[in-house]
Amino acid sequence: MTGRFQSLPLRSRLALLTAAAVAMAVAAVAVTCWLLARTQLRQELDTSLRNTSAPIGTALAAAQACRSPGSRDTGHAPSFAYVQVVGADGGRCVAPGSEPVKVLGEDIQVARGAVRDSLHSSTTDDGDEVRVHTERLPVPGLGPEVTVSVARPLHEIDAALNRLALxxxxxxGVGVVAAGAAGLWVARTGLKPVDRxxxxxEHVARTEDLTVRIPVEGEDEIARLSRSFNQMTAALASSRDRQAQLIADAGHELRTPLTSLRTNIxxxxxxxxxxxxxPPGDRAALLESVKAQMTELAALIGDLQELARPDSAQPGPLQVVALHDIARTALERARLRGPELTVSAGLRPWYVRxxxxxxxxxLVNVLDxxxxxxxxxxxxxxxxxxGVLTVRDHGPGVPPDELPHVFERFWRSPSARALPGSGLGLSIVARTVQQAGGEVALRPAEGGGTVAEIRLPGAPTPPPGSPGSSSSSVVADERVDKP
Structure with a gap:
């Protein structure tokens, strides 16, 4: 049953749930109303019995019937109330026109004087339910007091209750049907944004068209869902565009070294x-060119692998490292790449994660x-x-209009296209620094050249328990000149 219900459309399930909820609510209200009506009618009947005394003539007729020979029960015609006189021995004398009512222990108790009156339920000899009020009344000619029972049939109340139940x-039934129809209408109206x-x-899955946008109306949950879907498709479209651009740029960058390498081979x-x-000189130069092209190709492939990872993914486990030690290692590699240059360095201890x-x-990319x-x-x-690492050169510098593009993938300044490189170095720098929680920027230097500034959060001393916590925090001021 549950599986069949789950297989129904959402709007049908909402309509059925609405109808079921209304049905239970209406059923509870109807049953409560019926019980309250029955209780109220019976209370009114009891009040009527208590406030109605048996007519003296009717009681006298019933008592006189007891003195007549023959049956002590007389009359079987239905009337508004059934009157009979009850004796202390349980006998009864039924008034003319009344139905005989069974005498119970409560009636005998009143007849014996144990209680003044009694109000209880009983039945006639024919089995009809009645409410009986028995009390002692003074009836002239019959002694000081006579026990008289006045009974009212319950069929009139039952008839009213049956009509009320119908x-x-x-x-x-009308309410449940109306609730089901209203629930179906509400479900269709409320689920229109979900249908859109x-x-x-389905259109995106069928056509892979990521330009589809859903109109956003209001601030409810459906609007939030639509807004999130639009943001998701926009992000996917941007990611696909960047991927296509990356592939195109990578193909363009790979074509040059591959073409040159193929020509030499x-x-x-x-x-x-x-x-x-x-000639030996030409062969040595050719082999040196092949080696350089292979090195450039390997570096380009490594850069592409680095940039192919998602931006949210960490390149490896983070740990506390000494930035000054890493900078010193990068300086040694830079010295090998520019042996004719003078590299001056002032490195103060700084530990980062x-x-x-x-x-x-x-750091090698920045120094390179x-x-x-x-x-x-x-x-x-x-x-x-x-925590601020600055690298200043005295080269031609970067024009101000080109500074916003220096960290873009495969972007290269027109003046630097003749130099080796793929245009990926600074984009890798920006990505690595951002993953470490820092910032990187380039700006023109006073007197010419460019200043690269990297800011990384950290501390001058390592935290307790880290690998570098036992090392001394000394200032490393050094000057590395050409050999």
């Missing part, structure tokens, strides 16, 4: 096939960028103070 049942959302999702292969050996390999790669654009015999100045 009326309540009819009203309940469903149509949009074809020259070497042709030399071997024809038996015409290349990051992934060591990714952070070292980011400074080395690449520094003039021959130039100077690169590196300073680490209170």
């Amino acid at each position: 009326l309540l049942t009819g009203l309940a 959302l469903t149509d949009a999702v 074809e020259l070497l292969a042709r030399s071997e096939e024809t038996g015409r050996a290349l 990051a992934e060591p390999a990714a952070l070292e790669r980011a 960028n400074a080395v690449k654009f520094s003039p021959p015999q130039g100077t690169v100045e590196v300073l680490l103070d209170r």
